[in-house]
Amino acid sequence: MSRTLSEWLDWQESLHLSSIDLGLDRVGKVALHLALSSLPMPVITVAGTNGKGSSVTMLDSIYREAGYQTGCYISPHLIRYNERISIHGQPASDEDICEAFEAIDQARDDISLTYFEFGTLAAAYLFNKYQIDVAIFEVGLGGRLDAVNLWDADLALISNIDIDHIDWLGDDREQIGVEKAGIMRKGKTVVSGDPNPTLSIQSEAERIGASLLQLGRDYQWHPGETDDIWYLTATGSGSLVLPKPSLRGKFQLNNASMVITAIKSFCDQLPVNDDSIRQGLTKARVIGRLQKLGECPELLVDVAHNPQSAQALADYLSENPTSGKTVALFSALADKDLEGILEPLRNSFEAWHIVPLDGPRAQDTQQLLEKIQRYGVNGTLETHSDFNVAIKMLQNTLNCEDRLVAFGSFLVVSGFMQGLTTPE
Numbered sequence: 132m133s134r135t136l137s138e139w140l141d142w143q144e145s146l147h148l149s150s151i152d153l154g155l156d157r158v159g160k161v162a163l164h165l166a167l168s169s170l171p172m173p174v175i176t177v178a179g180t181n182g183k184g185s186s187v188t189m190l191d192s193i194y195r196e197a198g199y200q201t202g203c204y205i206s207p208h209l210i211r212y213n214e215r216i217s218i219h220g221q222p223a224s225d226e227d228i229c230e231a232f233e234a235i236d237q238a239r240d241d242i243s244l245t246y247f248e249f250g251t252l253a254a255a256y257l258f259n260k261y262q263i264d265v266a267i268f269e270v271g272l273g274g275r276l277d278a279v280n281l282w283d284a285d286l287a288l289i290s291n292i293d294i295d296h297i298d299w300l301g302d303d304r305e306q307i308g309v310e311k312a313g314i315m316r317k318g319k320t321v322v323s324g325d326p327n328p329t330l331s332i333q334s335e336a337e338r339i340g341a342s343l344l345q346l347g348r349d350y351q352w353h354p355g356e357t358d359d360i361w362y363l364t365a366t367g368s369g370s371l372v373l374p375k376p377s378l379r380g381k382f383q384l385n386n387a388s389m390v391i392t393a394i395k396s397f398c399d400q401l402p403v404n405d406d407s408i409r410q411g412l413t414k415a416r417v418i419g420r421l422q423k424l425g426e427c428p429e430l431l432v433d434v435a436h437n438p439q440s441a442q443a444l445a446d447y448l449s450e451n452p453t454s455g456k457t458v459a460l461f462s463a464l465a466d467k468d469l470e471g472i473l474e475p476l477r478n479s480f481e482a483w484h485i486v487p488l489d490g491p492r493a494q495d496t497q498q499l500l501e502k503i504q505r506y507g508v509n510g511t512l513e514t515h516s517d518f519n520v521a522i523k524m525l526q527n528t529l530n531c532e533d534r535l536v537a538f539g540s541f542l543v544v545s546g547f548m549q550g551l552t553t554p555e
């Protein structure tokens with residue numbers, strides 16, 4: 132009897148002993164059975180603590196503008212699982228994903244796979260099925276032992292390195308850099324978009340024999356005379372005048388400059404002209420990253436869930452003030468650096484509304500509230516039993532000139548987006 136997509140996903144969540152099990156042996160054996168140990172198209176792999184999803188989106192948009200058939204794999208999803216796999220800009224259908232899952236299940240024999248590994252293999256299966264021109268993979272966790280690292284990257288991007296997923300990657304940036312550098316390959320280009328790179332990125336590139344292009348050394352960006360343009364300059368070449376990316380936040384220029392530098396370094400395999408780059412930058416859209424969902428009041432969602440992304444959110448709020456009050460709809464998973472997330476946003480909100488999250492990594496709302504009180508933030512604090520209760524209360528109390536920011540986790544953004552209703 133065939134399963135629906137939701138049935139497949141429910142089954143996968145209970146199949147493996149743990150939701151995260153880093154390593155390439157199991158997934159590699161199943162890929163071999165599926166004849167997917169290598170892919171016939173160029174592979175681009177994107178790692179980093181923050182900015183991976185935005186970078187994948189810009190890569191996809193630019194390559195599609197240039198006329199290429201693209202395949203993208205990202206995680207996690209916000210609303211529908213299908214967001215994780217896209218073929219030429221369109222989410223994969225339930226039917227295609229279920230077909231891939233069925234093939235993977237038959238090929239795995241008694242090999243146990245995680246939820247993420249099933250999805251990663253499904254992406255490769257569909258990329259192969261639709262004979263795309265370029266496969267773009269976002270690393271799920273770390274890099275070296277992540278399932279997407281099964282395929283050799285013809286081009287690698289590392290957006291930045293910060294402390295996150297401490298239980299798996301540790302709390303040392305240099306060591307985290309080593310893990311993320313695991314996506315590098317000998318003789319291939321890797322582009323680093325970290326303005327404060329770890330020494331390990333350079334040393335690992337030298338050890339592996341990869342060609343490193345580093346932001347601030349090999350390329351850099353400069354603001355334009357007006358807010359709607361900026362300049363990208365690479366060592367040994369002139370400046371490229373570019374339009375402001377459609378994605379909000381000044382930090383996106385780090386991501387955009389990294390993406391464009393990567394694309395230009397890869398033009399011998401996938402030629403792209405400057406017009407396609409400009410058009411792709413302005414058309415790129417990504418869910419949940421400084422995304423505005425409403426204007427009156429302003430509804431802003433952001434998946435910021437670590438200190439670096441929280442600082443980027445704080446910078447955006449400071450640079451783009453509103454005439455009314457700014458309030459937060461917030462929660463965080465138990466394994467996150469809560470103090471580091473709160474520090475840059477300590478004075479950003481007049482009120483904090485705390486909501487519970489579901490899942491094994493969630494923490495009790497009252498405990499979260501006590502931690503926030505202990506770390507100290509300005510503004511009132513209030514807890515809510517669920518998203519719907521919080522949203523209804525905020526809809527009834529916010530004025531048109533106010534701003535609501537939902538952040539702290541992918542689960543906060545997805546919960547808010549699913550619970551959001553248009554006020555009568």
